[in-house]
Amino acid sequence: MTGICTGRVAVVTGAGRGLGRAHALAFAAEGAKVVVNDLGVGLDGSGGAAGPAQQVVDEIRALGGEAVAHGGDIAATDGAASLVATALETFGRLDTLVNNAGFLRDRMLVNLDEDDWDAVMRVHLKGHFLPLKHAAAHWRAEAKAGRTPEARVVNTSSGAGLLGSVGQGNYSAAKAGIVGLTLVAAAEMGRYGIQVNAIAPAARTRMTEQTFADTMATPEGGGFDAMAPENVSPLVVWLGSGASAGVTGRVFEAEGGRITVMEGWRPGPTADKGARRTPAEAGETARKLLADAEPPQPVYGAH
Template sequence: MTPINLRRVAIVTGAGRGIGREHALAFAASGAKVVVNDIGAGLDGSRTGESPAEQVVAEIVAAGGEAVVNGDDVASWDGAAHLVAQAIEEFGALDVLVNNAGFLRDKMLVSMSENDFDDVIRVHLKGHFAMLRHAAAYWREQSKAGAQREARIVNTSSGAGLYGSVGQGNYAAAKAAIAQMTVQAAAELGGYGITVNAIAPSARTRMTTSAGEAMAAQMAPPTDGSFDTMDPANVSPLVVWLGSPESRDVTGRVFEVEGGTVSVTDGWQRSALRDKGSRWDPAELGPVVAEILAEAPTPFPVYGAR
């Protein structure tokens, strides 16, 4: 098996810790030049004054790779534009965008504040869009100038976004929107040589281990030396492959990754139906709905639902 050798330039957002850190290290190990973005935020998005991105860059450089630090807010329109511009100025191009940055404000919907909702939507959903928008504008210009690149965008959704998660309504809504925006962007950007895919990872991060004792115990590393299925490094090989030229025929798809398991998730699609050929009367619809629900696949249960 020939290793992937990426002579490419990649941006990884939220790359100071957790899964994003592993993405940055994996891209660098595969030969890519990496812009390591992180604003140094706590789990709730508040600024901590730390600069974990510097530590990641130092680790990459010590291993013989090339990387630079970026501390822009990806959900700021100007910040996202500056991040894309920095990659081009530092390394002469941009080939891969990995949207990973995010944080949590977990509450039940009836207890959630307007800020709790707005802030999570802003960083996850707007942060993905702002970065996608500025990177795609660069790639469109390259394509129109006759220098089309094999550009790649890898977004980060979540099982919460695909199936729902009790107590995470804001996060689930943002991640669901990211999955759909991935499909949308793939359809709109393909003509410029851009593929757009998403992952829904399951791994041990600050987010998962802060979600209560039961979740922390489930995510803990094994003590018997067996395969650590929750190691965040397990997620990155697929992301590196999706960022490579080899993935040119794959776009608009959402993959779940956990341990050594990779699966593809189907989005909304029509299943059972009945067509009367004319307008329904409300009194007729009870049996009809029962029939089509009986024929349709059973939905995956919402995480945490009783």
């Protein structure tokens, strides 16, 4: 390991299992002190236990690293504030925030209950906003005090947020919202030494068992496991380190050994009449433009 995070303090939410656990261990392996946040809830957000977060902390300590567990609800103001406070009180600083926590409540739209919509929006979207808000407030204060930080935020979107995913209207909307939040945060916070990026990972976790059912099996004979969550973490660690200087407001897909820079909405074919159109004229123009436009990528799960 290169130790590219030596001296840094990283907070990882939802770090008790899956991608979050892999990120926490990878940051520790590169020299960071880690705050491991996890509520220990089930796949649908129910229940809760302190065990998963503490287990990851114990793993990091057994390998010679430094870590502390945080069991607060990061989608609540008090929990998000205490997350930042835990880093500052335990390690004296905060350098990197990785927003990763989430769960699923999948339904087709006509079967999707309001509670399932609200719960997924809360943990994914609000659970990104509140830690980001409290971390950024600390970093802004540091910058105004003449101690401009080398701060990094890595948000977790999804291919479902970029392309849509059948049966995941709530999750797709939340993950698309995270991309918008990332772009705004990067634009607003750069003056304070804060870089904000997002990843859209694909890996084997509790949340993806059904989505990637055909590709989830671990390869026999010790071959490269393209779906291992540990494959995503190197990019997250680099984005969370000082080595990523100058990279902000970007979205990356990460799966196996592949990294892709995602290019979002850009103007395509356009036509300006210089005057108001009738509905029929608007429709005729729209069809001509669509004929010249690139077709959209298919929604996940669409037939």
